[in-house]
Amino acid sequence: xxxxxxxxxxxxxxxxRLSVADGIRLxxxxxxxxxxxxxxxxxxxxxxxxxVSFVIDRNINYTNVCSCQCKFxxxxxxxxxxxxxxxxxxxxHAKIEETIQVGGTQLLIQGGLxxxxxxxxxxKLLRDIKAHFSIHIHSFSPPxxxxxxxxxxxxIEEVIRxxxxxxxxxxxxxxxxxxxxxxxxQISPNKIGWQQWMDVMTTAHKLGMKTTATMMFxxxxxxxxxxxxxxxxxxxxxxxxxxxxxxxxxxxxxxxxLGGEGSTGVEYLRTLAVARLMLDNVPNLQxxxxxxxxxxxxxxxxxxxxxxxxxxLEENVVRAAGVKTRVPLQEIIRCIEDAGYQAVQRNTxxxxxxxxxxxx
Amino acid sequence: MSSLFVQSELIDLIEKxxxxxxxxxxxxxxxxxxxxxxxxxxxxNLVREQKNGNRTxxxxxxxxxxxNVTPIFSDQADPSELQLMGGLNSEIPFESxxxxxxxxxxxxxxxxxxxxxxxxxxxxAIMFYGHAKSIEEHIDYLLKLRELQDRTGGFQSFMPLYxxxxxxxxxxxxxxxxxxxxxxxxxxAVSRILLDNVDHIQAFGSVLGPKLTQVSMTFGVDFLDSHTxxxxxxxxxxxxxxxxxxEQDTFVLSESISxx
Ligand code: SF4
Numbered sequence: 001x002x003x004x005x006x007x008x009x010x011x012x013x014x015x016x017r018l019s020v021a022d023g024i025r026l027x028x029x030x031x032x033x034x035x036x037x038x039x040x041x042x043x044x045x046x047x048x049x050x051x052v053s054f055v056i057d058r059n060i061n062y063t064n065v066c067s068c069q070c071k072f073x074x075x076x077x078x079x080x081x082x083x084x085x086x087x088x089x090x091x092x093h094a095k096i097e098e099t100i101q102v103g104g105t106q107l108l109i110q111g112g113l114x115x116x117x118x119x120x121x122x123x124k125l126l127r128d129i130k131a132h133f134s135i136h137i138h139s140f141s142p143p144x145x146x147x148x149x150x151x152x153x154x155x156i157e158e159v160i161r162x163x164x165x166x167x168x169x170x171x172x173x174x175x176x177x178x179x180x181x182x183x184x185x186q187i188s189p190n191k192i193g194w195q196q197w198m199d200v201m202t203t204a205h206k207l208g209m210k211t212t213a214t215m216m217f218x219x220x221x222x223x224x225x226x227x228x229x230x231x232x233x234x235x236x237x238x239x240x241x242x243x244x245x246x247x248x249x250x251x252x253x254x255x256x257x258l259g260g261e262g263s264t265g266v267e268y269l270r271t272l273a274v275a276r277l278m279l280d281n282v283p284n285l286q287x288x289x290x291x292x293x294x295x296x297x298x299x300x301x302x303x304x305x306x307x308x309x310x311x312x313l314e315e316n317v318v319r320a321a322g323v324k325t326r327v328p329l330q331e332i333i334r335c336i337e338d339a340g341y342q343a344v345q346r347n348t349x350x351x352x353x354x355x356x357x358x359x360x
Numbered sequence: 361m362s363s364l365f366v367q368s369e370l371i372d373l374i375e376k377x378x379x380x381x382x383x384x385x386x387x388x389x390x391x392x393x394x395x396x397x398x399x400x401x402x403x404x405n406l407v408r409e410q411k412n413g414n415r416t417x418x419x420x421x422x423x424x425x426x427x428n429v430t431p432i433f434s435d436q437a438d439p440s441e442l443q444l445m446g447g448l449n450s451e452i453p454f455e456s457x458x459x460x461x462x463x464x465x466x467x468x469x470x471x472x473x474x475x476x477x478x479x480x481x482x483x484x485a486i487m488f489y490g491h492a493k494s495i496e497e498h499i500d501y502l503l504k505l506r507e508l509q510d511r512t513g514g515f516q517s518f519m520p521l522y523x524x525x526x527x528x529x530x531x532x533x534x535x536x537x538x539x540x541x542x543x544x545x546x547x548x549a550v551s552r553i554l555l556d557n558v559d560h561i562q563a564f565g566s567v568l569g570p571k572l573t574q575v576s577m578t579f580g581v582d583f584l585d586s587h588t589x590x591x592x593x594x595x596x597x598x599x600x601x602x603x604x605x606x607e608q609d610t611f612v613l614s615e616s617i618s619x620x
Binding site: 006009033034037038261264266298299302334335338339340 | 362363364365367395397398401402405538539540541542543544545568569570571572573574575578596597600601602
């Protein structure tokens with residue numbers, strides 16, 4: 001028996017693009033195994049080699065002070081809060097040194113939107129890092145870029161250009177949440193709108209920089225809004241080709257103003273698989289062990305994911321929301337091998353650096 | 361059959377399961393060696409839905425404390441074979457249960473189960489899985505359970521339990537000693553596929569975690585214990601997996617002593 005949703009999946013397997021209505025139908029009605037199988041077959045088409053990659057990096061939160069106050073965020077402090085911090089140069093450089101020592105190739109430097117830190121501060125910070133270390137800087141998500149643009153009275157293109165000239169290599173896809181303003185208005189009323197988020201990305205792409213796109217789902221958004229998010233990324237990608245990867249993760253409700261049940265494991269796998277089916281032009285799809293745990297992230301490798309994301313030596317934001325998963329490098333390699341793939345360390349551009357074998 | 365699985369390396373076995381044919385040792389080993397967990401899920405789900413439809417049974421385990429089952433689990437009691445018929449509940453530390461079970465051989469365990477069935481009791485079988493045994497040994501044991509069940513019909517449910525290294529405390533584990541998601545789902549699905557004469561397959565939620573436990577309902581599982589979850593959270597999990605939650609009455613079940 002061939003159901004309606006199976007026909008949609010087969011359409012995608014035959015190379016056709018899926019519509020918004022197709023995506024909604026899949027999220028609503030398709031059974032979990034058919035979605036997984038469809039996504040797995042698409043992954044095999046896009047990545048015929050039997051490889052799952054990961055990046056060794058460190059997430060450094062330079063400050064937890066943030067003027068944005070998103071309702072889903074368990075990490076930030078209001079300006080003036082005694083718990084607020086800004087990392088000193090010494091601490092920052094020590095963290096970078098440690099990252100390089102464990103084979104790390106990438107820094108994910110992100111913070112809250114600190115009212116006292118301006119464009120010149122970050123230009124200096126980037127130049128200082130590049131003068132002392134050889135490492136890829138994948139940092140400052142679109143809300144931070146807009147914040148700097150507003151503080152310096154410059155356009156985002158000028159801000160991105162100056163950051164790039166100071167040493168910024170690529171931009172992470174954070175702050176996307178759901179790319180729809182109804183949702184954003186509810187969960188992060190002070191944050192940039194979806195088009196502003198996308199403007200940063202397409203501008204960076206036009207300047208020759210690569211970026212990723214994330215999606216945080218499982219709060220107030222509808223299935224339609226979740227699919228719209230994917231389609232908006234897909235349309236921008238048609239224009240620029242600058243997105244290297246799509247990274248969906250589920251909202252972790254504890255210690256947040258938004259609260260609620262959070263999204264379940266089944267919902268995560270369904271959304272991941274639908275993302276693989278919808279995003280026919282974004283090459284890589286990451287599993288999120290940080291929000292799902294190692295077991296689920298491994299299972300995600302059969303639901304469309306071809307990358308295990310980053311080793312995340314530090315992940316303050318998710319940890320603040322009560323998710324206490326820490327998966328060391330050896331565990332990532334074991335998960336990948338146990339699922340039947342070769343584990344390969346990659347860089348930010350998804351170029352393969354080194355094959356790994358589990359230590360026995 | 362779903363057209364999406366026609367290219368699976370397990371297609372011949374899918375066809376056998378669809379036509380209700382029993383799988384043998386060799387086929388079981390192939391299932392365990394395959395990385396095609398979605399095909400395993402597909403087969404397991406067929407058997408699961410034939411037997412239990414869309415229902416997922418659940419039990420609030422804490423209540424066992426008030427029944428006559430508890431005394432045989434008391435800390436002072438020497439491990440006895442009688443305890444093995446009781447099985448796991450949330451009142452016993454995981455490690456001491458594991459230790460208890462390791463004191464009998466699998467062959468002896470099956471004898472005890474059979475004796476209990478002969479006395480008219482219904483029991484629940486478990487099996488340890490992990491790297492201490494070969495895949496062939498796992499499958500061989502499942503087939504022995506299936507034979508026994510053909511003779512007595514006394515098993516109500518089956519639960520595979522990951523074999524942790526001795527002294528492991530679940531809360532302190534940071535992944536490395538743990539089973540993988542593939543291992544857990546494979547073991548559950550293969551158990552469901554092979555044990556075609558046992559009504560229920562149970563997942564041990566404390567090991568799988570809530571997310572994978574929920575996913576396991578598509579890989580053969582139709583029975584869950586609450587363990588550390590609240591009833592509300594457990595029902596939410598079942599409903600969000602698209603299943604219909606059916607609560608089992610703890611008292612009635614515990615009368616048979618053997619239902620954990
Ligand atoms: S999510 Fe980012 S922008 Fe929003 S409050 Fe948290 S740190 Fe600030």
